[in-house]
Amino acid sequence: GIxxxxxxxxxxxxxxxxxxxxxxxxxxxxxxxxxxxNPWGQLINLFYIPSGTKQNGRLSxxxxxxxxxxxxxxxxxxxxxxxxxxxxxxxxxxxxxxxFGDGTTLTVKP
Amino acid sequence: DSGVTQTPxxxxxxxxxxxxxxxxxxxxxxxxxxxxxxxxxGLQFLIxxxxxxxxxxxxxxxxxxxQQFPDLHSELNLSSLELGDSALYFCASSVATQGPNYGYTxxxxxxxxxx
Numbered sequence: 001g002i003x004x005x006x007x008x009x010x011x012x013x014x015x016x017x018x019x020x021x022x023x024x025x026x027x028x029x030x031x032x033x034x035x036x037x038n039p040w041g042q043l044i045n046l047f048y049i050p051s052g053t054k055q056n057g058r059l060s061x062x063x064x065x066x067x068x069x070x071x072x073x074x075x076x077x078x079x080x081x082x083x084x085x086x087x088x089x090x091x092x093x094x095x096x097x098x099x100f101g102d103g104t105t106l107t108v109k110p
Numbered sequence: 111d112s113g114v115t116q117t118p119x120x121x122x123x124x125x126x127x128x129x130x131x132x133x134x135x136x137x138x139x140x141x142x143x144x145x146x147x148x149x150x151x152g153l154q155f156l157i158x159x160x161x162x163x164x165x166x167x168x169x170x171x172x173x174x175x176x177q178q179f180p181d182l183h184s185e186l187n188l189s190s191l192e193l194g195d196s197a198l199y200f201c202a203s204s205v206a207t208q209g210p211n212y213g214y215t216x217x218x219x220x221x222x223x224x225x
Binding site: 048096 | 112143145152153154155158160165166167168198200202212213214215216218219
């Protein structure tokens with residue numbers, strides 16, 4: 001099946017810093033999503049971004065489908081950004097089966 | 111509130127028992143997905159339903175089954191429970207299976223503890 005690798009696995013930042021999270025995948029995809037799992041376990045959809053660039057406030061994401069990677073940018077980080085960020089991809093060859101990466105655990109310190 | 115309702119929030123049961131987890135999708139969403147999240151396996155896809163029909167299947171154990179009813183709510187049945195089935199079970203819904211409006215909305219999950 002498709003392989004999804006997220007980096008870095010862990011990231012510690014001071015409040016106000018910027019960060020870039022990466023998601024590499026091994027096959028062509030129909031869909032790609034970024035999620036944030038907060039410390040209470042809730043999974044929040046950040047972006048649906050199979051290709052191109054999107055922005056939502058301090059967050060933006062870029063997917064380069066031809067090179068099989070996606071980036072999530074967090075600017076001016078806040079303590080509420082802490083949690084785990086997951087990338088989920090649905091391969092062309094397995095429609096409906098989104099595979100999640102292992103996530104990047106972000107800790108933002110005040 | 112995401113609009114996806116999962117019940118119960120917590121469940122503690124003994125090995126060998128059977129439980130049913132329920133999910134009501136967001137209004138207007140036709141697709142329902144079930145995922146299992148455990149510490150050692152991460153988020154694992156179990157099964158997808160679209161408008162009442164099974165659409166895709168992951169590595170779902172034979173002891174597990176699911177269905178989506180005409181009102182679009184879904185139930186995940188777990189039987190002959192083992193200690194290793196202890197996990198968070200998430201349901202997600204989406205309005206379609208692809209296209210510009212695609213995107214999962216997750217419920218808050220059911221935490222299952224098998225003792």
